[in-house]
Amino acid sequence: MSEVNVKVRDMKSHMRKLEHLMGASALIQWDMRVGAPRKAMADRGEMLAFLTGEIYKLQTSDKMKEFIDALIDSKELNAIEKSMVENAKKNYDLTKKVPEDRAVAYAQVVSNSEAAWEEAKDKNDFESFKPHLKKVIDFQKELVEHYGYEGNKYNTMLDIYEPGITVEKLDKIFSDLRDSIVELLNKIKNSSVKIDDSFFKKNFTTKEQEEFSLFVLDKMGFDFEAGRLDESVHPFTTNFGNKDVRITTKYLKNEFRSALFSTIHEGGHAIYEQDIPDELKGTGLASGASMGIHESQSRFYENIIGRSRAFWQFFFPEAKKTFSQFENVDFEEFYKAINVIQPSLIRTEADELTYSLHVIIRYELEKALINNEVTVEELPKAWNEKYKEYLGVEAETYSEGVMQDTHWASGLFGYFPSYALGNLYGAQFLNKMLKDMPNMYDEIAKGNLKEIHNWLKDNIHKHGAVYKPAELIKMVTGEELTAKYFVEYLNNKYSEIYNL
Amino acid sequence: MSEVNVKVRDMKSHMRKLEHLMGASALIQWDMRVGAPRKAMADRGEMLAFLTGEIYKLQTSDKMKEFIDALIDSKELNAIEKSMVENAKKNYDLTKKVPEDRAVAYAQVVSNSEAAWEEAKDKNDFESFKPHLKKVIDFQKELVEHYGYEGNKYNTMLDIYEPGITVEKLDKIFSDLRDSIVELLNKIKNSSVKIDDSFFKKNFTTKEQEEFSLFVLDKMGFDFEAGRLDESVHPFTTNFGNKDVRITTKYLKNEFRSALFSTIHEGGHAIYEQDIPDELKGTGLASGASMGIHESQSRFYENIIGRSRAFWQFFFPEAKKTFSQFENVDFEEFYKAINVIQPSLIRTEADELTYSLHVIIRYELEKALINNEVTVEELPKAWNEKYKEYLGVEAETYSEGVMQDTHWASGLFGYFPSYALGNLYGAQFLNKMLKDMPNMYDEIAKGNLKEIHNWLKDNIHKHGAVYKPAELIKMVTGEELTAKYFVEYLNNKYSEIYNL
Structure with missing residues (x-):
């Protein structure tokens, strides 16, 4: 040796x-x-x-x-x-790079801020949360000074969660994406197609929902000998190595979509972790390449696959076997109802189209906060203006508005963009997949999800965190990250659904 | 300070x-x-x-x-x-006291021996297990030399699991106990009372059994906000502090008693751990006083309480509500059937009376092995002779005989006596309890187990491992450990049941 x-x-x-x-x-x-x-x-x-x-x-x-x-x-x-x-x-x-006494002080600031946020959110009391948020943001700025930065100060925060991503790149990508989504959304608002999704709000037992969730997970290729599905208040994925990957979901009695799509979403994260090869043990690289790439896998399964026409061509007849609630629902009604677009206030409940707008709003505000272009004082107003401009909705409370997420209270500046990047990576992978497997949707319609799984495994999962996201997307698709494919995907899908 | x-x-x-x-x-x-x-x-x-x-x-x-x-x-x-x-x-x-290289070697010997035992037990192949058992026993002897000893070499092993217990004390206690049980057993064999327990072997669903187990646990005073009940292949209790004590049981479809009594048994262990006071955190004493004292709590609840007439006066009508299988069973039949005495080969399945004989046999053999009075070669023969003499049964296979337990393969010499000591401690506590609470059984018959729980908490549980078992039994009962009370208890109970 x-x-x-x-x-x-x-x-x-x-x-x-x-x-x-x-x-x-x-x-x-x-x-x-x-x-x-x-x-x-x-x-x-x-x-x-x-x-x-x-x-x-x-x-x-x-x-x-x-x-x-x-x-x-x-x-x-x-x-x-x-x-x-x-x-x-x-x-x-x-x-x-952070002096130990400052690291300790920061942990305390975040811990206080999280507690204050929880109480303030309950009481819709932004005033009491404000001093805490100010302290957290001041500390974010201090951390940037300790870490150092190139170009925009916010680059340092971005790089923690999505190595290689910069404001310079994101400004371009996100503004393209934002404009395209807003344009499409306006068309949808004016469409004559009205979608009825009331049959999803009937009574669905936990047992039936669990049974169907397990069936779908199994078809996706989730390995139950190397993982399990449980229930928790907020769905999540965790793992202890590649041989024990656990996901949770939450069953709502009066909402069919909630547990199922969060199971598929977490299932996408889980399959990624299960596919990480053994040889990455003990390297610190036995995980996803980044938050954004991880989110690309979960959102790919949840939306691109799980809300596709082909997917339900196989799974809708299966769902009918379990759920008598769909007895009088026809396929087109069902397919449209799982793809209904409805701008709303809460990010975590957003549909496939508007989700990215929620994220972009947060990106724009974080960047402005870190660069002293917006103050905490001005934040709720800035928040509401953007929601009105992009989504056409306005929060009546702070709790449904600027205080809805825990991220800022927890100091997770730079984290939000990953969620939207996941959508972009996913559509860019899809474009390449369709070139490699032109009959992909035919296979999905037969309930065969194996080839997709193998493609993801060979191209993405098997690398763990060996490559940076920018390297990986280039390696896999031959191109830099672009919003083009996601925009194209959204336009095609929703033009058809809303008859635009 | x-x-x-x-x-x-x-x-x-x-x-x-x-x-x-x-x-x-x-x-x-x-x-x-x-x-x-x-x-x-x-x-x-x-x-x-x-x-x-x-x-x-x-x-x-x-x-x-x-x-x-x-x-x-x-x-x-x-x-x-x-x-x-x-x-x-x-x-x-x-x-x-054990040189590091010898400790490492010992861990390896035990690990090999456990693997060999598992395979050998499956195949009823004592020959292949023999060399491993020999090595383990040689190591036990070596450990005694490292640790040092006073009086009998086996004292050192006993002291690990039951501090203060010696061969000198146990020889007297166990021979009294053995002779009394054998005498009582022979009378029972000649009794005209024949007990039918076939109604326990009907079909009991897991759900019904679980429901009833939870009901009993709750009545015992198990705190479900500081613990949980699950299912596993072998029932056990574990805990991570006094606020999270977990027990498991195993539901057998065709045997009502199995899950219930193991739940009560583990429940006894669990209540002990839940009652350990917070002030013992960080002292290394936040646990039971010893294996034997721990077993006294589990076996007390399982047998002295859980197989008592008073207990079922309350719980039998409750059981009838859940289990239609008992519709035509009357109280006397039921009470007798949960106390049927039937000498058998397997310790873990033994009844309240013969259980201690299984343990005493192992004690006598361990002591002989450590003191070179029996060789591994002679062990199966010695085992069978004792089973025949004390219990009147003879194993036809090694797997049901000398190889039935994992303890020797795992090097746990000195551990077995705790199980029988638990019975003795338990009956000695009972004697004192009845003096302190003369109407104890009346309360049990009303389903009130709170006073028993409080007595155990105040006298035993709250001390954690602060006192050695010998100090504790003296402190609580005013006497040294004796077999007297347990023998008395057995004679009274089974004379009545078997009309002796």
Whole structure:
């Protein structure tokens, strides 16, 4: 073994310890959300805090620095090893650049702000949340100074969640996307097609819904020997390695779509994690390439596949077997009803078309906040103006408006864009898939989702986080990220549905 | 703060870390047995091994030694602090006395032996298991040499699981118990009373059984906001602090008693853990006083309460509401059927009377093995002779005989006696309870189990592991441990049932 090989081996064994601690933390969190008894929470919080401290120690240990210094300029590393070292260095630097006392102070500010947000949201009381939000934003600006930045200050925040993405790129992409969606939305508003989705609001038992969700998950290729489906208040995906990927959903008695589409969405995340190859164990790269790429998989399954005509050609007759509620519903009615467009106030409940507008509004406001172009004082007004302009709706309360999401209270500036990027990546992948598999929709209509799964696995999943999102999209589709394919997809789909 | 107070505080914070690591391990193990997907097991094993290593490091750290050395002779400690330091010292010494290379070798021997046992038991192949068992026993003897011993070498093994118990004490107690049970058993064999328990073997759905188990657990005082009931192949209790105590049971379609009595048994363990006071956090004493005392609580609820006439005076009418299978069963038939005595081969399926004989046989053989009075070669013969002599039954296979339990394969020599000690402690507590609460059975017959629970909490549970079992039994009952009360209890109960 060369000296480099020995260092790589030792670094992997160090990283593997980190993975074990993170896995244990993730299991504790899963358990807290799925089944732990009420009184356990305080102790469990203490346990998590302890493990988080241990994770921090390993991530910033002298040993980690030694590995990084020894390997960062080595010419002997393969692609995976190179990415492992770069990724570890990024994490190490991000943590170490913030003086410890400021990191501790920041954790406290966020913790206070989250608590204040929860109370303020309940009471629709923006005034009491404002000082907390101001502190969080001031800290975001301070963090940018610690981390350093190139071009726009907000680039530093973006890069944390979507490496390589910049304001310069996003401004162009998002304004194209925004204008196209708003244009299409206006046409839909004027369309004579009116869609009735009232049959989704009948009484659906949890048992029936669960049965059907499991059926769909299985068809998607979710491996039940390496994962499970449970119920929780907010649907989520978590995993402890590629052999144990757990998703949750939430069954609403009077809304058929909610549990099913969140199962498909989380199923898309889960299949990604299940497909990560074993060889990435102990590299820190055994996960999705980025938030945006992860979201591309979940939203691809949820919308592009799960709300497609072909998908329901197979699944609608199956659904009829389970749900007598659809007895008198015909296919066209059903297909239209799962694709109804209805601008609304709440991001998490938005339809496929308007969803991205919610995200773009947040992007524009975050960027303005970080660059001192909007103050916290002016924020609710700016929020409402944008909602009115892009979506034509206006929140009557702060809770349904500027305070609806936890992200800002939690200091997650730079995170929102990933959600919309997921849509763009997804449509760009779709375009390439259709070239590689021209009969893709015919197969879906037969209930065969295997080829799609294999394509995603071979082109995306198997790489884990070895490549940056920008590298990956170029590698897979031959092009840089563009809004073009998503816009095209939306125009085609909704022109047909709304007879435009 | 005095120097001692500072040390105590720092030691507790060190111990608390240990508790977090142990809690995380326990949750992972619970999850593996209750719900983790099949393919997760290998990774999860690796995660557990890592955490076990971290626990070992903290338990044997220089810091731990420093705390122990600074505090062991201090006169300023209260009872809890004194016990904390002594307990930590015992653990530290036991670990440190074994040279590290021998500890590693032993772990390997046990791991091989467990795997060999599992295969050999399946195939009824004692020959292939023999060399492994020999190695384990040789290692037990070596461990005794490392640990040191007073009197009988087997004392060292006993002291690990039941501090203060010695061969000298147990020989007397167990031979009294054995002779009394054998005598009573022979009378029962000659009794004209024949008990029919065939109505327990009808078809009972899991749902009905679960409902009734939950009803009984609730009446016992199990706190469902600090625990849960699940299903697993082998019933067990685990906990991560006193606010999250989890039990499992196993529902057999054609055997009413199995799930119910194992729920009550595990419920007894669980209530003990739920009652441990918060102040014992971070002392290493937030658990039962010993294996035997723990077993006294589970077996007390399972047998002394759960198989009592008074208990079923309340619960039998309740059971009839759920189970139409008992429609034509009268109370006397029912009561007798849950107390039927039937000598059998398998310890875990034994009735209340013969159970202790299974344990005593193992005690006698373990002691003989450690003291070179029986060889592994002679073991099956010795086993069968004792079963024939005490129970009047003879195993036709090794799997139903000498290979039925995992304990020896796992190196748990000294562990078995706790099971029988539990019966003795339990009856001795009962004797005192009846003095303190003469109308105890009247209350039980009304379905009121609260006073029993409070008595156990005040006298036993609230002390956690602060006192050694011998101190505790003396403190609570005013007497040393004796078989007298259990023998008396058995004679009274079964003379009535079998009309002796």
